[in-house]
Amino acid sequence: MILTDKEILAEIVKGNILIQPYDRSCLGTNSYDVHLGKHLATYKDAIIDARKHNEILHFEIPETGFVLQPATLYLGVTHEYTESHAHVPFLEGKSSVGRLGIDIHATAGKGDVGFCNTWTLEISVTQPVRVYAGMPIGQLIYFEVKGDIENLYNKKSNAKYNTRTELPVESMMWKNQF
Numbered sequence: 001m002i003l004t005d006k007e008i009l010a011e012i013v014k015g016n017i018l019i020q021p022y023d024r025s026c027l028g029t030n031s032y033d034v035h036l037g038k039h040l041a042t043y044k045d046a047i048i049d050a051r052k053h054n055e056i057l058h059f060e061i062p063e064t065g066f067v068l069q070p071a072t073l074y075l076g077v078t079h080e081y082t083e084s085h086a087h088v089p090f091l092e093g094k095s096s097v098g099r100l101g102i103d104i105h106a107t108a109g110k111g112d113v114g115f116c117n118t119w120t121l122e123i124s125v126t127q128p129v130r131v132y133a134g135m136p137i138g139q140l141i142y143f144e145v146k147g148d149i150e151n152l153y154n155k156k157s158n159a160k161y162n163t164r165t166e167l168p169v170e171s172m173m174w175k176n177q178f
């Protein structure tokens, strides 16, 4: 089941959910709006290799905004740092963002119980579009889980994306054995 606005608030009070910074006006009926952080990144090489540690180049979105181009994968990051200690958080797009032709994740929208970090966004666009740091970019929804958890994401020795950062993080697929 998805938490309602009242339940999200109650879980924040209990310490099971943390959203920093938090603004009451960002709480929707059953979601919380998150915003685009100022840092973006692109892969350095035109061809990226799923087995290798591919380097990314970071840059900041200027005050005047930055025009995203089609056929480029941009890694973005939420302005918000979040923790979810008892629920499965999902990152979803916003309809208003989708209507601008902006996708904010490529295949990965699920978070894990125990995930504590900003969210990396895998951004692609249909046509050139200017984006701004601080604009609403997505929404978090929280699902209840059934059963006890043996390995919280932040305790898992192989959790790849749990080191706190304000920067987008590149794929760590290279840590998988295949």
Ligand SMILES: Nc1ccn([C@H]2C[C@H](O)[C@@H](COP(=O)(O)OP(=O)(O)OP(=O)(O)O)O2)c(=O)n1
Binding pocket: 091, 105, 106, 108, 109, 110, 111, 112, 113, 115, 118, 119, 120, 121, 122, 153, 158, 159, 160, 161
């Ligand atoms: N667009 C997304 C989706 C997820 N996450 C975060 C929340 C998740 O808890 C964490 C790991 O996501 P996955 O389990 O989908 O990723 P992997 O399976 O590749 O990583 P791991 O092996 O660490 O579980 O990354 C994120 O920052 N940005």
